[in-house]
Amino acid sequence: MTIRITPIRTGSVRIKTAQKQRKPGGTLRVLFDQKWTAWLPILAWLIEHPEGPIVVDTGETARTVESGYFPKWHPYYRWAVQMDVKPDEEIGPQLDKLGVQPDEVRTVVLTHLHTDHAGGLHHFPKSKIFVDGNEYHAAKGFAGKLQGYLPHRWPAWFDPIAISLAPRAFGPFARSFHLTKAGDVTVVPTPGHTPDHISVIVRIDGVAFFLAGDTSYTENLMVAQETDGVSPSPGLAQITLEKILAFARQRPLVYLPSHDPESANRLLSKQIVLESSELRGAASKIEV
Ligand SMILES: [Zn+2]
Structure with a gap:
Protein backbone atom coordinates (compact mmCIF):
# COMPACT_ATOMS: atom_id res chain seq x y z
CA MET A 1 0.00 0.00 0.00
CA THR A 2 1.31 3.37 -0.94
CA ILE A 3 0.64 6.46 1.10
CA ARG A 4 -2.09 8.72 -0.22
CA ILE A 5 -3.07 12.22 0.91
CA THR A 6 -6.60 13.53 0.26
CA PRO A 7 -7.79 17.08 0.95
CA ILE A 8 -11.13 17.37 2.76
CA ARG A 9 -12.80 20.75 2.39
CA THR A 10 -15.00 21.35 5.42
CA GLY A 11 -16.73 24.45 4.10
CA SER A 12 -15.42 27.98 3.71
CA VAL A 13 -14.19 30.92 5.74
CA ARG A 14 -13.84 34.63 5.06
CA ILE A 15 -11.31 36.76 6.88
CA LYS A 16 -10.10 40.33 6.57
CA THR A 17 -7.36 41.13 4.07
CA ALA A 18 -5.31 42.53 6.98
CA GLY A 52 -3.63 3.12 9.55
CA PRO A 53 -5.41 6.30 8.52
CA ILE A 54 -4.18 9.60 9.93
CA VAL A 55 -6.22 12.81 9.87
CA VAL A 56 -4.51 16.22 10.06
CA ASP A 57 -6.87 18.88 11.47
CA THR A 58 -10.61 18.28 11.71
CA GLY A 59 -11.98 21.37 9.95
CA GLU A 60 -15.00 23.33 11.11
CA THR A 61 -18.48 22.30 12.28
CA ALA A 62 -21.83 23.26 10.70
CA ARG A 63 -22.96 24.34 14.18
CA THR A 64 -21.27 27.69 13.57
CA VAL A 65 -24.59 28.91 12.08
CA GLU A 66 -26.25 28.58 15.52
CA SER A 67 -26.72 31.95 17.14
CA GLY A 68 -24.29 32.21 20.03
CA TYR A 69 -22.01 29.43 18.80
CA PHE A 70 -19.25 32.01 18.62
CA PRO A 71 -18.89 34.28 21.67
CA LYS A 72 -20.65 37.54 20.75
CA TRP A 73 -18.47 39.52 23.14
CA HIS A 74 -15.34 38.56 21.27
CA GLY A 92 -17.19 12.79 9.47
CA PRO A 93 -19.63 12.46 6.54
CA GLN A 94 -16.86 13.29 4.08
CA LEU A 95 -14.59 10.53 5.42
CA ASP A 96 -17.57 8.18 5.16
CA LYS A 97 -17.93 9.04 1.48
CA LEU A 98 -14.23 8.32 0.99
CA GLY A 99 -14.76 4.85 2.47
CA VAL A 100 -13.06 5.59 5.81
CA GLN A 101 -15.09 5.32 9.00
CA PRO A 102 -14.06 8.09 11.44
CA ASP A 103 -13.86 5.38 14.15
CA GLU A 104 -11.17 3.64 12.10
CA VAL A 105 -8.95 6.72 12.13
CA ARG A 106 -6.03 5.71 14.29
CA THR A 107 -4.46 9.11 14.72
CA VAL A 108 -5.67 12.70 14.54
CA VAL A 109 -3.09 15.47 14.75
CA LEU A 110 -4.03 19.13 15.13
CA THR A 111 -1.74 21.85 13.76
CA HIS A 112 -3.30 24.16 16.35
CA LEU A 113 -6.58 24.50 18.23
CA HIS A 114 -8.34 27.36 16.43
CA THR A 115 -12.02 26.53 15.81
CA ASP A 116 -11.68 25.94 12.06
CA HIS A 117 -9.10 23.22 12.77
CA ALA A 118 -10.66 21.69 15.91
CA GLY A 119 -14.39 22.12 15.08
CA GLY A 120 -14.73 18.54 13.80
CA LEU A 121 -13.23 16.85 16.88
CA HIS A 122 -16.59 15.29 17.85
CA HIS A 123 -16.24 12.87 14.93
CA PHE A 124 -13.21 11.19 16.52
CA PRO A 125 -14.05 9.87 20.01
CA LYS A 126 -12.08 6.66 19.33
CA SER A 127 -8.90 8.18 17.87
CA LYS A 128 -5.63 9.11 19.50
CA ILE A 129 -5.53 12.88 19.22
CA PHE A 130 -2.17 14.62 19.21
CA VAL A 131 -1.67 18.33 19.95
CA ASP A 132 1.36 20.27 21.08
CA GLY A 133 1.17 20.31 24.88
CA ASN A 134 1.78 24.06 25.16
CA GLU A 135 -0.83 24.79 22.49
CA TYR A 136 -3.40 22.79 24.48
CA HIS A 137 -2.45 24.54 27.70
CA ALA A 138 -2.75 28.01 26.08
CA ALA A 139 -6.12 27.21 24.49
CA LYS A 140 -7.81 26.03 27.70
CA GLY A 141 -10.04 28.04 30.00
CA PHE A 142 -10.89 31.72 29.91
CA ALA A 143 -7.37 32.74 28.88
CA GLY A 144 -7.83 30.55 25.82
CA LYS A 145 -11.22 32.13 25.05
CA LEU A 146 -9.71 35.61 25.19
CA GLN A 147 -7.27 34.53 22.51
CA GLY A 148 -10.10 33.30 20.30
CA TYR A 149 -10.01 29.58 21.09
CA LEU A 150 -13.34 27.88 21.85
CA PRO A 151 -12.44 25.36 24.60
CA HIS A 152 -16.09 25.15 25.74
CA ARG A 153 -16.94 23.66 22.33
CA TRP A 154 -14.48 20.77 22.61
CA PRO A 155 -16.12 17.38 23.24
CA ALA A 156 -16.27 16.54 26.96
CA TRP A 157 -14.02 13.50 26.36
CA PHE A 158 -11.30 15.60 24.69
CA ASP A 159 -8.03 14.76 26.43
CA PRO A 160 -5.32 14.97 23.78
CA ILE A 161 -1.89 13.39 23.86
CA ALA A 162 0.81 16.06 24.14
CA ILE A 163 3.30 15.81 21.31
CA SER A 164 6.80 15.73 22.67
CA LEU A 165 9.06 17.12 20.01
CA ALA A 166 12.43 15.42 20.41
CA PRO A 167 15.62 17.45 19.99
CA ARG A 168 16.23 15.69 16.69
CA ALA A 169 16.73 17.99 13.73
CA PHE A 170 14.63 17.51 10.62
CA GLY A 171 15.90 19.78 7.85
CA PRO A 172 16.03 23.33 9.27
CA PHE A 173 13.68 22.37 12.13
CA ALA A 174 15.53 21.76 15.38
CA ARG A 175 12.94 19.36 16.83
CA SER A 176 10.70 16.66 15.39
CA PHE A 177 8.35 13.82 16.25
CA HIS A 178 7.58 10.78 14.09
CA LEU A 179 3.89 9.86 13.93
CA THR A 180 4.57 6.55 12.19
CA LYS A 181 6.98 3.72 12.92
CA ALA A 182 8.15 4.01 9.31
CA GLY A 183 9.29 7.56 10.10
CA ASP A 184 7.60 8.97 7.00
CA VAL A 185 5.03 11.20 8.74
CA THR A 186 6.76 13.77 10.90
CA VAL A 187 5.65 16.65 13.07
CA VAL A 188 7.83 19.78 13.18
CA PRO A 189 7.39 23.00 15.19
CA THR A 190 6.17 25.95 13.11
CA PRO A 191 5.43 28.62 15.73
CA GLY A 192 4.05 32.03 14.79
CA HIS A 193 0.35 31.92 13.89
CA THR A 194 0.02 30.49 17.39
CA PRO A 195 3.03 30.20 19.72
CA ASP A 196 3.07 26.38 19.48
CA HIS A 197 1.66 25.73 16.03
CA ILE A 198 3.00 22.53 14.40
CA SER A 199 3.07 21.22 10.82
CA VAL A 200 3.03 17.67 9.48
CA ILE A 201 5.42 16.49 6.77
CA VAL A 202 4.57 13.37 4.75
CA ARG A 203 7.35 11.93 2.61
CA ILE A 204 6.27 10.00 -0.48
CA ASP A 205 8.78 8.95 -3.17
CA GLY A 206 11.30 11.66 -2.32
CA VAL A 207 8.73 14.47 -2.19
CA ALA A 208 7.90 16.20 1.11
CA PHE A 209 4.22 17.15 1.40
CA PHE A 210 4.09 19.95 3.95
CA LEU A 211 0.68 20.11 5.68
CA ALA A 212 1.19 23.63 6.90
CA PRO A 232 0.94 37.05 18.44
CA SER A 233 4.63 36.95 17.60
CA PRO A 234 5.29 38.05 14.00
CA GLY A 235 9.03 37.65 14.58
CA LEU A 236 8.55 33.96 15.34
CA ALA A 237 6.25 33.60 12.33
CA GLN A 238 8.93 35.18 10.16
CA ILE A 239 11.58 32.69 11.32
CA THR A 240 9.17 29.83 10.62
CA LEU A 241 8.57 31.08 7.06
CA GLU A 242 12.34 31.34 6.58
CA LYS A 243 12.76 27.73 7.70
CA ILE A 244 10.02 26.44 5.41
CA LEU A 245 11.57 28.23 2.44
CA ALA A 246 15.03 26.93 3.37
CA PHE A 247 13.54 23.42 3.55
CA ALA A 248 11.98 23.91 0.09
CA ARG A 249 15.44 24.80 -1.23
CA GLN A 250 16.89 21.58 0.21
CA ARG A 251 14.41 19.13 -1.30
CA PRO A 252 11.29 18.89 -3.47
CA LEU A 253 8.45 20.20 -1.34
CA VAL A 254 4.72 20.60 -1.95
CA TYR A 255 3.41 23.32 0.37
CA LEU A 256 -0.18 22.87 1.55
CA PRO A 257 -1.66 25.55 3.86
CA SER A 258 -5.22 24.99 5.14
CA HIS A 259 -6.82 28.02 3.51
CA ASP A 260 -4.98 28.29 0.19
CA PRO A 261 -7.48 27.90 -2.69
CA GLU A 262 -4.64 26.31 -4.70
CA SER A 263 -3.58 23.70 -2.12
CA ALA A 264 -5.81 20.90 -3.46
CA ASN A 265 -4.61 21.46 -7.04
CA ARG A 266 -0.98 21.61 -5.96
CA LEU A 267 -1.36 18.29 -4.16
CA LEU A 268 -2.99 16.69 -7.20
CA SER A 269 -0.33 17.93 -9.61
CA LYS A 270 2.54 17.56 -7.07
CA GLN A 271 3.53 21.15 -7.72
CA ILE A 272 6.90 21.74 -6.10
CA VAL A 273 7.61 25.07 -4.36
CA LEU A 274 10.01 27.26 -6.36
CA GLU A 275 9.49 25.22 -9.53
CA SER A 276 7.79 28.08 -11.30
CA SER A 277 10.18 30.82 -12.40
CA GLU A 278 7.85 33.45 -10.97
CA LEU A 279 8.18 32.00 -7.46
CA ARG A 280 11.93 31.55 -7.89
CA GLY A 281 12.18 35.24 -8.78
CA ALA A 282 10.22 36.27 -5.68
CA ALA A 283 12.26 33.99 -3.43
CA SER A 284 15.63 35.03 -4.83
CA LYS A 285 15.08 38.50 -3.40
CA ILE A 286 14.94 36.99 0.09
CA GLU A 287 18.05 36.29 2.09
CA VAL A 288 17.57 33.14 4.14
ZN1 LIG B 1 -5.63 29.41 12.85
Whole structure:
Protein backbone atom coordinates (compact mmCIF):
# COMPACT_ATOMS: atom_id res chain seq x y z
CA MET A 1 0.00 0.00 0.00
CA THR A 2 1.31 3.37 -0.94
CA ILE A 3 0.64 6.46 1.10
CA ARG A 4 -2.09 8.72 -0.22
CA ILE A 5 -3.07 12.22 0.91
CA THR A 6 -6.60 13.53 0.26
CA PRO A 7 -7.79 17.08 0.95
CA ILE A 8 -11.13 17.37 2.76
CA ARG A 9 -12.80 20.75 2.39
CA THR A 10 -15.00 21.35 5.42
CA GLY A 11 -16.73 24.45 4.10
CA SER A 12 -15.42 27.98 3.71
CA VAL A 13 -14.19 30.92 5.74
CA ARG A 14 -13.84 34.63 5.06
CA ILE A 15 -11.31 36.76 6.88
CA LYS A 16 -10.10 40.33 6.57
CA THR A 17 -7.36 41.13 4.07
CA ALA A 18 -5.31 42.53 6.98
CA GLN A 19 -5.38 39.06 8.53
CA LYS A 20 -4.30 37.27 5.38
CA GLN A 21 -1.26 39.52 5.09
CA ARG A 22 -0.01 41.63 7.98
CA LYS A 23 -0.47 45.42 7.66
CA PRO A 24 0.76 48.23 9.92
CA GLY A 25 -1.30 48.08 13.10
CA GLY A 26 -1.25 44.29 13.13
CA THR A 27 -4.05 42.55 15.01
CA LEU A 28 -5.98 45.76 15.73
CA ARG A 29 -5.94 46.58 12.03
CA VAL A 30 -7.66 43.24 11.34
CA LEU A 31 -10.73 44.29 13.36
CA PHE A 32 -11.18 47.61 11.58
CA ASP A 33 -10.30 46.46 8.08
CA GLN A 34 -13.37 46.86 5.84
CA LYS A 35 -12.11 44.48 3.19
CA TRP A 36 -12.95 40.78 3.27
CA THR A 37 -11.00 38.14 1.40
CA ALA A 38 -12.84 35.87 -1.02
CA TRP A 39 -14.34 32.75 0.58
CA LEU A 40 -11.40 30.46 1.35
CA PRO A 41 -11.42 26.70 1.83
CA ILE A 42 -11.17 25.17 5.31
CA LEU A 43 -9.04 22.12 4.59
CA ALA A 44 -8.33 19.05 6.66
CA TRP A 45 -6.29 16.12 5.34
CA LEU A 46 -6.65 12.36 5.25
CA ILE A 47 -3.39 10.41 5.05
CA GLU A 48 -4.02 6.79 4.08
CA HIS A 49 -1.01 4.99 5.47
CA PRO A 50 -0.06 1.29 5.82
CA GLU A 51 -0.04 1.79 9.62
CA GLY A 52 -3.63 3.12 9.55
CA PRO A 53 -5.41 6.30 8.52
CA ILE A 54 -4.18 9.60 9.93
CA VAL A 55 -6.22 12.81 9.87
CA VAL A 56 -4.51 16.22 10.06
CA ASP A 57 -6.87 18.88 11.47
CA THR A 58 -10.61 18.28 11.71
CA GLY A 59 -11.98 21.37 9.95
CA GLU A 60 -15.00 23.33 11.11
CA THR A 61 -18.48 22.30 12.28
CA ALA A 62 -21.83 23.26 10.70
CA ARG A 63 -22.96 24.34 14.18
CA THR A 64 -21.27 27.69 13.57
CA VAL A 65 -24.59 28.91 12.08
CA GLU A 66 -26.25 28.58 15.52
CA SER A 67 -26.72 31.95 17.14
CA GLY A 68 -24.29 32.21 20.03
CA TYR A 69 -22.01 29.43 18.80
CA PHE A 70 -19.25 32.01 18.62
CA PRO A 71 -18.89 34.28 21.67
CA LYS A 72 -20.65 37.54 20.75
CA TRP A 73 -18.47 39.52 23.14
CA HIS A 74 -15.34 38.56 21.27
CA PRO A 75 -14.36 41.29 18.78
CA TYR A 76 -12.74 38.83 16.37
CA TYR A 77 -15.91 36.74 16.03
CA ARG A 78 -18.09 39.83 15.99
CA TRP A 79 -16.26 41.67 13.23
CA ALA A 80 -13.51 39.71 11.59
CA VAL A 81 -14.52 36.18 10.57
CA GLN A 82 -17.41 34.41 8.81
CA MET A 83 -17.88 30.67 8.31
CA ASP A 84 -20.03 28.74 5.86
CA VAL A 85 -20.19 25.02 6.64
CA LYS A 86 -23.05 22.68 5.66
CA PRO A 87 -23.72 19.56 7.77
CA ASP A 88 -22.55 17.19 5.03
CA GLU A 89 -19.32 19.22 4.68
CA GLU A 90 -18.18 18.22 8.16
CA ILE A 91 -15.24 15.84 8.17
CA GLY A 92 -17.19 12.79 9.47
CA PRO A 93 -19.63 12.46 6.54
CA GLN A 94 -16.86 13.29 4.08
CA LEU A 95 -14.59 10.53 5.42
CA ASP A 96 -17.57 8.18 5.16
CA LYS A 97 -17.93 9.04 1.48
CA LEU A 98 -14.23 8.32 0.99
CA GLY A 99 -14.76 4.85 2.47
CA VAL A 100 -13.06 5.59 5.81
CA GLN A 101 -15.09 5.32 9.00
CA PRO A 102 -14.06 8.09 11.44
CA ASP A 103 -13.86 5.38 14.15
CA GLU A 104 -11.17 3.64 12.10
CA VAL A 105 -8.95 6.72 12.13
CA ARG A 106 -6.03 5.71 14.29
CA THR A 107 -4.46 9.11 14.72
CA VAL A 108 -5.67 12.70 14.54
CA VAL A 109 -3.09 15.47 14.75
CA LEU A 110 -4.03 19.13 15.13
CA THR A 111 -1.74 21.85 13.76
CA HIS A 112 -3.30 24.16 16.35
CA LEU A 113 -6.58 24.50 18.23
CA HIS A 114 -8.34 27.36 16.43
CA THR A 115 -12.02 26.53 15.81
CA ASP A 116 -11.68 25.94 12.06
CA HIS A 117 -9.10 23.22 12.77
CA ALA A 118 -10.66 21.69 15.91
CA GLY A 119 -14.39 22.12 15.08
CA GLY A 120 -14.73 18.54 13.80
CA LEU A 121 -13.23 16.85 16.88
CA HIS A 122 -16.59 15.29 17.85
CA HIS A 123 -16.24 12.87 14.93
CA PHE A 124 -13.21 11.19 16.52
CA PRO A 125 -14.05 9.87 20.01
CA LYS A 126 -12.08 6.66 19.33
CA SER A 127 -8.90 8.18 17.87
CA LYS A 128 -5.63 9.11 19.50
CA ILE A 129 -5.53 12.88 19.22
CA PHE A 130 -2.17 14.62 19.21
CA VAL A 131 -1.67 18.33 19.95
CA ASP A 132 1.36 20.27 21.08
CA GLY A 133 1.17 20.31 24.88
CA ASN A 134 1.78 24.06 25.16
CA GLU A 135 -0.83 24.79 22.49
CA TYR A 136 -3.40 22.79 24.48
CA HIS A 137 -2.45 24.54 27.70
CA ALA A 138 -2.75 28.01 26.08
CA ALA A 139 -6.12 27.21 24.49
CA LYS A 140 -7.81 26.03 27.70
CA GLY A 141 -10.04 28.04 30.00
CA PHE A 142 -10.89 31.72 29.91
CA ALA A 143 -7.37 32.74 28.88
CA GLY A 144 -7.83 30.55 25.82
CA LYS A 145 -11.22 32.13 25.05
CA LEU A 146 -9.71 35.61 25.19
CA GLN A 147 -7.27 34.53 22.51
CA GLY A 148 -10.10 33.30 20.30
CA TYR A 149 -10.01 29.58 21.09
CA LEU A 150 -13.34 27.88 21.85
CA PRO A 151 -12.44 25.36 24.60
CA HIS A 152 -16.09 25.15 25.74
CA ARG A 153 -16.94 23.66 22.33
CA TRP A 154 -14.48 20.77 22.61
CA PRO A 155 -16.12 17.38 23.24
CA ALA A 156 -16.27 16.54 26.96
CA TRP A 157 -14.02 13.50 26.36
CA PHE A 158 -11.30 15.60 24.69
CA ASP A 159 -8.03 14.76 26.43
CA PRO A 160 -5.32 14.97 23.78
CA ILE A 161 -1.89 13.39 23.86
CA ALA A 162 0.81 16.06 24.14
CA ILE A 163 3.30 15.81 21.31
CA SER A 164 6.80 15.73 22.67
CA LEU A 165 9.06 17.12 20.01
CA ALA A 166 12.43 15.42 20.41
CA PRO A 167 15.62 17.45 19.99
CA ARG A 168 16.23 15.69 16.69
CA ALA A 169 16.73 17.99 13.73
CA PHE A 170 14.63 17.51 10.62
CA GLY A 171 15.90 19.78 7.85
CA PRO A 172 16.03 23.33 9.27
CA PHE A 173 13.68 22.37 12.13
CA ALA A 174 15.53 21.76 15.38
CA ARG A 175 12.94 19.36 16.83
CA SER A 176 10.70 16.66 15.39
CA PHE A 177 8.35 13.82 16.25
CA HIS A 178 7.58 10.78 14.09
CA LEU A 179 3.89 9.86 13.93
CA THR A 180 4.57 6.55 12.19
CA LYS A 181 6.98 3.72 12.92
CA ALA A 182 8.15 4.01 9.31
CA GLY A 183 9.29 7.56 10.10
CA ASP A 184 7.60 8.97 7.00
CA VAL A 185 5.03 11.20 8.74
CA THR A 186 6.76 13.77 10.90
CA VAL A 187 5.65 16.65 13.07
CA VAL A 188 7.83 19.78 13.18
CA PRO A 189 7.39 23.00 15.19
CA THR A 190 6.17 25.95 13.11
CA PRO A 191 5.43 28.62 15.73
CA GLY A 192 4.05 32.03 14.79
CA HIS A 193 0.35 31.92 13.89
CA THR A 194 0.02 30.49 17.39
CA PRO A 195 3.03 30.20 19.72
CA ASP A 196 3.07 26.38 19.48
CA HIS A 197 1.66 25.73 16.03
CA ILE A 198 3.00 22.53 14.40
CA SER A 199 3.07 21.22 10.82
CA VAL A 200 3.03 17.67 9.48
CA ILE A 201 5.42 16.49 6.77
CA VAL A 202 4.57 13.37 4.75
CA ARG A 203 7.35 11.93 2.61
CA ILE A 204 6.27 10.00 -0.48
CA ASP A 205 8.78 8.95 -3.17
CA GLY A 206 11.30 11.66 -2.32
CA VAL A 207 8.73 14.47 -2.19
CA ALA A 208 7.90 16.20 1.11
CA PHE A 209 4.22 17.15 1.40
CA PHE A 210 4.09 19.95 3.95
CA LEU A 211 0.68 20.11 5.68
CA ALA A 212 1.19 23.63 6.90
CA GLY A 213 -1.95 24.53 8.86
CA ASP A 214 -1.93 28.33 9.11
CA THR A 215 1.82 29.05 8.80
CA SER A 216 0.68 31.30 5.95
CA TYR A 217 -2.59 31.61 4.05
CA THR A 218 -1.07 30.94 0.61
CA GLU A 219 2.12 29.57 -0.91
CA ASN A 220 2.87 32.95 -2.48
CA LEU A 221 2.81 34.61 0.94
CA MET A 222 5.25 32.00 2.28
CA VAL A 223 7.61 32.51 -0.66
CA ALA A 224 7.34 36.29 -0.23
CA GLN A 225 7.94 35.72 3.52
CA GLU A 226 4.85 37.75 4.48
CA THR A 227 3.40 36.93 7.91
CA ASP A 228 -0.31 37.09 8.77
CA GLY A 229 -2.09 39.83 10.74
CA VAL A 230 -3.03 37.77 13.80
CA SER A 231 0.22 36.08 14.83
CA PRO A 232 0.94 37.05 18.44
CA SER A 233 4.63 36.95 17.60
CA PRO A 234 5.29 38.05 14.00
CA GLY A 235 9.03 37.65 14.58
CA LEU A 236 8.55 33.96 15.34
CA ALA A 237 6.25 33.60 12.33
CA GLN A 238 8.93 35.18 10.16
CA ILE A 239 11.58 32.69 11.32
CA THR A 240 9.17 29.83 10.62
CA LEU A 241 8.57 31.08 7.06
CA GLU A 242 12.34 31.34 6.58
CA LYS A 243 12.76 27.73 7.70
CA ILE A 244 10.02 26.44 5.41
CA LEU A 245 11.57 28.23 2.44
CA ALA A 246 15.03 26.93 3.37
CA PHE A 247 13.54 23.42 3.55
CA ALA A 248 11.98 23.91 0.09
CA ARG A 249 15.44 24.80 -1.23
CA GLN A 250 16.89 21.58 0.21
CA ARG A 251 14.41 19.13 -1.30
CA PRO A 252 11.29 18.89 -3.47
CA LEU A 253 8.45 20.20 -1.34
CA VAL A 254 4.72 20.60 -1.95
CA TYR A 255 3.41 23.32 0.37
CA LEU A 256 -0.18 22.87 1.55
CA PRO A 257 -1.66 25.55 3.86
CA SER A 258 -5.22 24.99 5.14
CA HIS A 259 -6.82 28.02 3.51
CA ASP A 260 -4.98 28.29 0.19
CA PRO A 261 -7.48 27.90 -2.69
CA GLU A 262 -4.64 26.31 -4.70
CA SER A 263 -3.58 23.70 -2.12
CA ALA A 264 -5.81 20.90 -3.46
CA ASN A 265 -4.61 21.46 -7.04
CA ARG A 266 -0.98 21.61 -5.96
CA LEU A 267 -1.36 18.29 -4.16
CA LEU A 268 -2.99 16.69 -7.20
CA SER A 269 -0.33 17.93 -9.61
CA LYS A 270 2.54 17.56 -7.07
CA GLN A 271 3.53 21.15 -7.72
CA ILE A 272 6.90 21.74 -6.10
CA VAL A 273 7.61 25.07 -4.36
CA LEU A 274 10.01 27.26 -6.36
CA GLU A 275 9.49 25.22 -9.53
CA SER A 276 7.79 28.08 -11.30
CA SER A 277 10.18 30.82 -12.40
CA GLU A 278 7.85 33.45 -10.97
CA LEU A 279 8.18 32.00 -7.46
CA ARG A 280 11.93 31.55 -7.89
CA GLY A 281 12.18 35.24 -8.78
CA ALA A 282 10.22 36.27 -5.68
CA ALA A 283 12.26 33.99 -3.43
CA SER A 284 15.63 35.03 -4.83
CA LYS A 285 15.08 38.50 -3.40
CA ILE A 286 14.94 36.99 0.09
CA GLU A 287 18.05 36.29 2.09
CA VAL A 288 17.57 33.14 4.14
ZN1 LIG B 1 -5.63 29.41 12.85
